[in-house]
Amino acid sequence: xxxxxxxxxxxxxxxxxxxxxxxxxxxxxxxxxxxxxxxxxxxxxxxxxxxxxxxxxxxxxxxxxxxxxxxxxxxxxxxxxxxxxxxxxxxxxxxxxxxxxxxxxxxxxxxxxxxxxxxxxxxxxxxxxxxxxxxxxxxxxxxxxxxxxxxxxxxxxxxxxxxxxxxxxxxxxxxxxxxxxxxxxxxxxxxxxxxxxxxxxxxxxxxxxxxxxxxxxxxxxxxxxxxxxxxxxxxxxxxxxxxxxxxxxxxxxxxxxxxxxxxxxxxxxxxxxxxxxxxxxxxxxxxxxxxxxxxxxxxxxxxxxxxxxxxxxxxxxxxxxxxxxxxxxxxxxxxxxxxxxxxxxxxxx
Amino acid sequence: xxxxxxxxxxxxxxxxxxxxxxxxxxxxxxxxxxxxxxxxxxxxxxxxxxxxxxxxxxxxxxxxxxxxxxxxxxxxxxxxxxxxxxxxxxxxxxxxxxxxxxxxxxxxxxxxxxxxxxxxxxxxxxxxxxxxxxxxxxxxxxxxxxxxxxxxxxxxxxxxxxxxxxxxxxxxxxxxxxxxxx
Numbered sequence: 001x002x003x004x005x006x007x008x009x010x011x012x013x014x015x016x017x018x019x020x021x022x023x024x025x026x027x028x029x030x031x032x033x034x035x036x037x038x039x040x041x042x043x044x045x046x047x048x049x050x051x052x053x054x055x056x057x058x059x060x061x062x063x064x065x066x067x068x069x070x071x072x073x074x075x076x077x078x079x080x081x082x083x084x085x086x087x088x089x090x091x092x093x094x095x096x097x098x099x100x101x102x103x104x105x106x107x108x109x110x111x112x113x114x115x116x117x118x119x120x121x122x123x124x125x126x127x128x129x130x131x132x133x134x135x136x137x138x139x140x141x142x143x144x145x146x147x148x149x150x151x152x153x154x155x156x157x158x159x160x161x162x163x164x165x166x167x168x169x170x171x172x173x174x175x176x177x178x179x180x181x182x183x184x185x186x187x188x189x190x191x192x193x194x195x196x197x198x199x200x201x202x203x204x205x206x207x208x209x210x211x212x213x214x215x216x217x218x219x220x221x222x223x224x225x226x227x228x229x230x231x232x233x234x235x236x237x238x239x240x241x242x243x244x245x246x247x248x249x250x251x252x253x254x255x256x257x258x259x260x261x262x263x264x265x266x267x268x269x270x271x272x273x274x275x276x277x278x279x280x281x282x283x284x285x286x287x288x289x290x291x292x293x294x295x296x297x298x299x300x301x302x303x304x305x306x307x308x309x310x311x312x313x314x315x316x317x318x319x320x321x322x323x324x325x326x327x328x329x330x331x332x333x334x335x336x337x338x339x340x341x342x343x344x345x346x347x348x349x
Numbered sequence: 350x351x352x353x354x355x356x357x358x359x360x361x362x363x364x365x366x367x368x369x370x371x372x373x374x375x376x377x378x379x380x381x382x383x384x385x386x387x388x389x390x391x392x393x394x395x396x397x398x399x400x401x402x403x404x405x406x407x408x409x410x411x412x413x414x415x416x417x418x419x420x421x422x423x424x425x426x427x428x429x430x431x432x433x434x435x436x437x438x439x440x441x442x443x444x445x446x447x448x449x450x451x452x453x454x455x456x457x458x459x460x461x462x463x464x465x466x467x468x469x470x471x472x473x474x475x476x477x478x479x480x481x482x483x484x485x486x487x488x489x490x491x492x493x494x495x496x497x498x499x500x501x502x503x504x505x506x507x508x509x510x511x512x513x514x515x516x517x518x519x520x521x522x523x524x525x526x527x528x529x530x531x
Contacts, residue, residue, distance in 0.1 A: 036440045039424045043438040064487065119436070141466075148468035149494040154440030155471065159454065160463030162443050164436045166450065167457055171465035228460020319379075332361045332379050 001070050001108040003081060007324050011088060011110040011127075014315065016307030018130020022298040023246050025178040025218070025311065027133045028089075029140050029235075032163045032172035033122040033147070034154040040164040041102075041117040049101035049117055056116050059150035060105050065143050066114070069107045074099035080329070083320035089127065091115050112143065119164050120172075122147070131242065133175055133235045141231075160227060170227025175238045178207070179245060182217040182295045183252035193245060194219075201225055202241060207287065207314070216287030216314075221245075253299065268296035276347050280333075281340040286317050309346060316342055352378035354385070421445040470497055472506050488517045 013026040034040060035055070039048050053073070060066040074082060074095065082096035090113040091104050103116040115123040124147075126140040147153075154162040161172035168174070184190045194204055207218040221242065223234050256264050271292035274281075281289075294310045296302040315321060322338045323330050330338060350360045358378030377385060419428045426438030428446055437443065443450060455461045467473055491514045498507040 034440060037423060039439045040436065042434070042436050043424060043426060062490070062493075144466075145469050146490060148470055149490055149497065152470070153468045155468050156443060156463070157467075158462060159443060159450075160465055162437075162440045166437070166454055169454060170458060170460075170463050173465070225458045225460075227454060227458035227463060229464065231465050331359065333359075 001068075003070070003072065003077070003084075004324075005108075006088065006110065007084075007321065009110075010308055010312045011315070013089075013111060013127035013129045014308065014311040015129045016311050018128060018132050020246055021130040021307065023180055023249050024131035024242070025180060026127050026129055027131055027136045027175075027177050028125060028127045029133065029136045029173060029175045030123055030125040031140060031144055032120040032161065032168045032174075033124065033144070033151075034162060034164070035121050036152045036154040036162075038121065038154075041119065041121065042164065044101075044117075046101060052117055052121050053101060053103055055151065056114075056122060057103070057105075059147055060114065062150055063143060063146045065107065065112055065139065065146075066105055069105050069112065072104045072106070074102045074104060080320050080323050084324055087315060087318040087320050090125075092118060092123075094118065112139070120168070122151075131177060131246070133177070133239055136175075137231065137235055167224075168226055170225075171229070171231050171234065173226055173231055173234060174222050175235050176205075176220050176222030177238065177242045178218060178220045179242070179249070180218055180291065180294060180298075181245070181249050182291055183256050184245075184249050185217045186256060187252045189248070189252060190219075193248060197221060197241065197245075200237075200241060202238070216284075216291040218287075218291070253295075257299065264299075265301060268292050268301055272296065272302060272347075275343050278340045278343070280336045281343065282336055283317060283319070283339065286339060286343065287314065290314055290317075313343060313346060316346075350376050352376065352381050354378075354381040419446060419449075469494060470501070470503075470506075472503050473509075488514055488521070491517065 013028075016025075018024075018027075035052060038052060039045070041049060041052075044052070057071050060069065060071065072085075077085075077099070079096075082099065085091050085104060085106075086093050086096050088110065090106050090110060092115065095102055095104070095115050095118045101117055105114040105116065106112070111127055113125045113127075115125075124140060124143060126136050126143070128136045128139075156162060160170040161168075163169050163172055181190060181193075184193060197204060201224045203222050203224050205220040205222070207216060207220070221238070223238055225234070229237075271289040275286075275289050275293060290310060290313055293302065293305075294307070297305050297307060297310060316325070317339045319330075319335055322335050322342065325342065326338055352358050352360045353376050355378060358380065360376035361379055362377045362382035363374070375385070420426070421438055421442040422445060423441035424438035426442055428449065431437055431442070431446065437446070451461050491510055495507055495510040495514065498504075498510055
């Protein structure tokens, strides 16, 4: 697999399939792992960090799920390629900015990605489409088990997996679920929901991951506590909370349809109209309108449209994707034009 | 309007900063805005919040001077470094700063005893996790692990792996036979 092949495919987690995929975009679990007696990346000398790249690459080659994955040395990539990987949710922005002695291992389905030398030596991530944390856990647990046979993990009986930041110590696990909650936003119930989530020590982030604000009605909810609970308990808590939110969103959608159908249909069809006809469009407007289009599709108001196509447009309309599609660097204004063009092409019936 | 930082590209991001009651306006291009936002994140990030917690737990752990001077013998990071950057230097820091980290972890997570999974290279506690750990592993992987367990003199784990290998090889033979007879 080549990095440039990715642009022509839809990541498996974006397919729009799986349980509750009308509300849940994707389920994701990441594990933070480190090698014992090796300085953490931020404190490591060049030689130490290079040694980590060598030993982890060898371990990936012996791991069933990662054998045929591509191992990218980030120093060898240009800025657009790095941003492209961030936009595809395969790595963090932080990993793209300071890329010395850093690597990313990614499978052709893009369901598994491992960052090497980010904040921790290893950040293993598995993503699945829809609400399926159990399947996600099975995959990541197996990868982690295999890697632990090849790499001397930093671990203590008392504190579990030892991480660079004490907020990840313990299981080193963060489970998160990306939700599309337009009806809770429109009916102004979302703040109540988010406040309740925060009280239960869960975190909410936006569509584009760490440090981003929620936009276009997308919310990424994840656990904060990683020590003192078993992995299955942490995931069970997330499942419980997300299950409740899904129910609330479903109810809110029913109420909107029953009581404000015309207003809702108007917003949805206007959004569709703009997307199909605009010649200049910003990324924030795109997210807002695509969110409405997705809702229309999920409610059966707009027919004959693949959910995966809408999901894909959220990613394809990001700056680095547009520039890779165009094959050259584009200014912000040029991107707005290119974005509108891509959307028109894809939505042509 | 051109970007205030590079003076080359068109400004698309307009930022108002208030520092000490002084308001400044910045007009930035995409690229410079990105750099600036990363800087700002670093200026006040998780490490600052963490530093607050560290300060608190230090009060529990001992005098400030004692804490700040403690150094990890393996990587050289001092507790003062940790306080500033919010990151530990290596796995051994956890031992070196153990007495201060215990209360800190308790404050962050509400607990200070790990109950989750254990790496396979270490003896497992309880049957349940053991059963999970060998599932889906290939014979070659199990053999590698067996060698490692023997090297580490973890004989209980080695015996478990030996049984798992026997089982896996038996299964392999059976499938082979089935395929041949078909």
